[in-house]
Amino acid sequence: MRCLGLGFWGLCVVLSTSAWAQEQVEPGTGVVLRWLDKINGVTQDIEMANATSHQQSSLRIELGECRHPVGNPAGDAYAFLTIHAENDTKPVFSGWMIASSPALNPMEHPRYDVWVLRCLTQ
Template identity: 50%
Template sequence: MSRLALAAALILGAGAGWAEPTNRGTGAVLRVLDKLSGDVRDVELDNGGGAPVGRLLLELGECRYPEENPAGDAYAYVMVRDTEAETVFSGWMIASSPALSALDHPRYDVWVIRCKTA
């Protein structure tokens, strides 16, 4: 079996009955890197909230984390808009794999760090 077929079988098989129970956080901490200035900033957002950062507007749909491990792998639904209100990113970001679903922007990198818990 080829490596690609084996990887697909493992991923698809794991997704069928391997879902880990999760809790919904009250918000998330996102890290923003300005690639031009080198500035790094952490932004705390509540679920359904948003905040301007430079030329972007960050919006958080929700953040989820493993039920058994609140400090574990967080994943958040994030929307990023530019100054012209054009959506430049919309999707789930995963703390342990920021490159899996990354914002593609010439100036900024944004990724999720962790969920906020009650």
């Protein structure tokens, strides 16, 4: 979406993906996540391989895949995550999480926060 500041309300124009050059991406071998317990203030970095799961406290984190720009593994990573809270059948988060914009699609949980730091490449 592209927004132009025209007048008080502005004007947002949605362009099809063909109008913008799409960045080429490649899969990493896994992801580095940061986990935060908001009550205790404890953080931990978690490394996971693609298509695996990890139990962290009362959260089960499942990684589908992590992707990064071709030739730039330190570039903007994003990962497909599904996160379940203990005793919940419905996930508390399921979707793509972007390292440079964690607030764009955040996990909504009263105690824990999880976000993507980068892809693993080996």
